[in-house]
Amino acid sequence: MKKIISVLLLGVVICTFTFNSPALAADAASGAKVFNANCASCHTGGKNLVQANKTLKKLSCY
Numbered sequence: 001m002k003k004i005i006s007v008l009l010l011g012v013v014i015c016t017f018t019f020n021s022p023a024l025a026a027d028a029a030s031g032a033k034v035f036n037a038n039c040a041s042c043h044t045g046g047k048n049l050v051q052a053n054k055t056l057k058k059l060s061c062y
């Protein structure tokens with residue numbers, strides 16, 4: 001019984017590290033693509049070129 005559990009756990013660990021990390025990296029890469037294509041014209045560098053006070057930066061007081 002213990003052996004089965006450790007084999008299952010090992011499987012979960014392998015799947016987590018093997019499959020999730022590249023997927024997350026790809027998400028970040030395509031997110032950057034989407035942002036550069038659709039948002040960067042007005043939000044270059046996280047700023048707002050149209051309405052200067054509506055930046056994409058998080059408020060620091062939270």
Ligand code: HEC
Pocket residue numbers: 035038039040041042043048050051053054055056
């Ligand atoms: C045509 C220019 C333009 C484009 C393109 C644009 N935005 Fe904006 N964005 C604005 C303006 C102007 C505001 C401020 C609107 C308001 O609240 O009056 C704003 C506000 C925002 C806010 C809220 C900021 C705050 O402090 O309330 C977010 C988040 C945001 N934009 C994200 C995006 C994302 C993500 C994209 C791309 C999918 C994008 N914007 C594309 C002009 C643009």
